[in-house]
Amino acid sequence: MHRTLADDLSRLPALLQSARDFAAGEVTGLDNRPVVHLDKAPDPEPLPAEGAGAEGALARFAERWAPGFSGSAGARYLGFVTGGATPASLTGDWLTSTFDQNASGSGGSSATALERETLGWLRELFGLSEAHSGAFVTGATVSNTVGLAIAREWVGERRGVCVSREGAATLGPVDVLSGSPHSSVAKALSVLGIGRDRLRTVPVLSGNREAVDVEQLAAALEALDGGPAIVVANAGTVNTVDFDDLRAIAALKERYDFWLHVDAAFGAFAALSPTYAHLAEGLDAADSVCVDLHKWLNVPYDAAVQFTRRQDLQIRVFHNASPYLRLPTADPDFLHLTPENSQRLRALPAWFSLAAYGSAGHREIVERNVALARRLGERIAGTGQLRLLAPVRLNVVCFTLADEPTQERVNAVARAVAASGEAFVTPTVYDGTQGLRAAFSNWRTSEVDTDRVFDALLTAAASVS
Numbered sequence: 158m159h160r161t162l163a164d165d166l167s168r169l170p171a172l173l174q175s176a177r178d179f180a181a182g183e184v185t186g187l188d189n190r191p192v193v194h195l196d197k198a199p200d201p202e203p204l205p206a207e208g209a210g211a212e213g214a215l216a217r218f219a220e221r222w223a224p225g226f227s228g229s230a231g232a233r234y235l236g237f238v239t240g241g242a243t244p245a246s247l248t249g250d251w252l253t254s255t256f257d258q259n260a261s262g263s264g265g266s267s268a269t270a271l272e273r274e275t276l277g278w279l280r281e282l283f284g285l286s287e288a289h290s291g292a293f294v295t296g297a298t299v300s301n302t303v304g305l306a307i308a309r310e311w312v313g314e315r316r317g318v319c320v321s322r323e324g325a326a327t328l329g330p331v332d333v334l335s336g337s338p339h340s341s342v343a344k345a346l347s348v349l350g351i352g353r354d355r356l357r358t359v360p361v362l363s364g365n366r367e368a369v370d371v372e373q374l375a376a377a378l379e380a381l382d383g384g385p386a387i388v389v390a391n392a393g394t395v396n397t398v399d400f401d402d403l404r405a406i407a408a409l410k411e412r413y414d415f416w417l418h419v420d421a422a423f424g425a426f427a428a429l430s431p432t433y434a435h436l437a438e439g440l441d442a443a444d445s446v447c448v449d450l451h452k453w454l455n456v457p458y459d460a461a462v463q464f465t466r467r468q469d470l471q472i473r474v475f476h477n478a479s480p481y482l483r484l485p486t487a488d489p490d491f492l493h494l495t496p497e498n499s500q501r502l503r504a505l506p507a508w509f510s511l512a513a514y515g516s517a518g519h520r521e522i523v524e525r526n527v528a529l530a531r532r533l534g535e536r537i538a539g540t541g542q543l544r545l546l547a548p549v550r551l552n553v554v555c556f557t558l559a560d561e562p563t564q565e566r567v568n569a570v571a572r573a574v575a576a577s578g579e580a581f582v583t584p585t586v587y588d589g590t591q592g593l594r595a596a597f598s599n600w601r602t603s604e605v606d607t608d609r610v611f612d613a614l615l616t617a618a619a620s621v622s
């Protein structure tokens with residue numbers, strides 16, 4: 158054994174203690190550091206021939222790299238839809254690496270059974286029935302890709318071809334219909350050989366909405382002359398967190414032949430609160446469902462789940478077995494369900510957070526985030542310098558400058574907010590207007606934080622006028 162490695166092995170508990178001390182300083186200091194860092198990152202250094210040992214590496218990381226990392230795990234990073242990591246999920250994440258299990262199959266470990274228990278908990282949390290089976294993936298983009306891969310196999314089944322064996326070329330053009338799809342849906346269609354251009358957007362409801370007009374969707378399906386088609390419904394759009402009417406869309410299945418995929422990346426969390434659960438009603442009727450966990454469940458990157466009612470088709474697409482072996486049927490190993498073969502025990506951080514706080518604890522995070530988004534929305538509506546672009550429907554505030562919201566001026570506000578170190582919001586375009594988004598999905602965020610964000614926004618808006 159290399160002597161530095163041998164030395165580290167002999168001092169392993171002490172090394173872990175150093176890492177613990179460093180991590181504790183980071184998580185407790187999160188509130189007092191700038192939310193983002195805009196300084197130039199260090200230049201790359203040559204590969205060391207002789208390493209510095211774990212303690213030396215930690216010292217170099219702490220000096221060269223950590224100061225430039227963002228406070229995205231903290232309370233006032235409201236860009237994109239960014240969750241943090243609850244104390245229990247962080248514990249689970251550390252132990253994921255400690256045990257270093259391969260969750261591809263059982264392999265002499267109960268780890269995959271823990272993964273199944275967690276999937277059952279998540280299914281219940283989102284109001285899905287046992288007809289849905291689940292699998293962990295790295296993020297909502299992959300979850301959407303897996304769901305749409307199963308959809309593609311289903312379209313093949315309807316057309317009398319087996320896409321997983323004969324190839325996407327045998328399928329012919331596929332119609333994919335959606336109101337306000339997330340960009341990852343187009344990416345998934347590109348990966349799957351269906352093609353980005355096959356995604357057709359259906360008009361949304363009038364009156365400042367992003368939800369699909371179900372009558373227009375019915376008309377588009379009617380025009381397909383019998384289908385089969387793929388419908389991507391959206392439960393929580395990124396700009397204004399609007400929800401398609403999932404029950405009405407599912408009811409169209411009586412008349413038209415389509416696969417219903419629901420992108421509920423963070424909208425599925427509405428189901429945790431009796432006040433907002435109606436928004437996600439009908440989710441169970443989907444053929445495939447995408448939910449992110451590193452957003453609103455507040456587990457570390459990278460974690461998402463994929464649910465489907467057609468695990469048989471999923472296995473056809475993703476199985477990784479010798480053709481001479483019997484294909485898995487009941488409780489297949491996870492390597493047969495997603496693009497990953499070997500995989501970390503992605504369930505453990507989620508398991509820890511659910512075991513620690515239960516559905517009630519996670520419901521509180523969701524409800525508090527929504528209340529804070531409303532609070533910021535009300536404060537924005539009450540000032541002359543900013544205006545809301547849409548009502549605050551759930552946890553995202555979409556707003557812009559009251560006067561002259563040009564791309565240049567709006568981006569200047571975003572930059573000024575970031576430079577203040579107080580908060581981070583991201584630019585967007587909503588209904589043709591340049592705007593900004595503040596997405597509340599971190600378990601730490603408080604009213605005091607929200608008021609600090611508002612003050613930073615006002616100061617930034619004043620600086621560009």
Ligand SMILES: *Cc1c(COP(=O)(O)O)cnc(C)c1O
Pocket residue numbers: 238295296297298299339341393394395420421422423449461
């Ligand atoms: C964030 C998001 C995605 C993509 O999620 P990743 O985890 O970044 O891959 C897809 N759909 C919606 C609605 C999202 O909010």
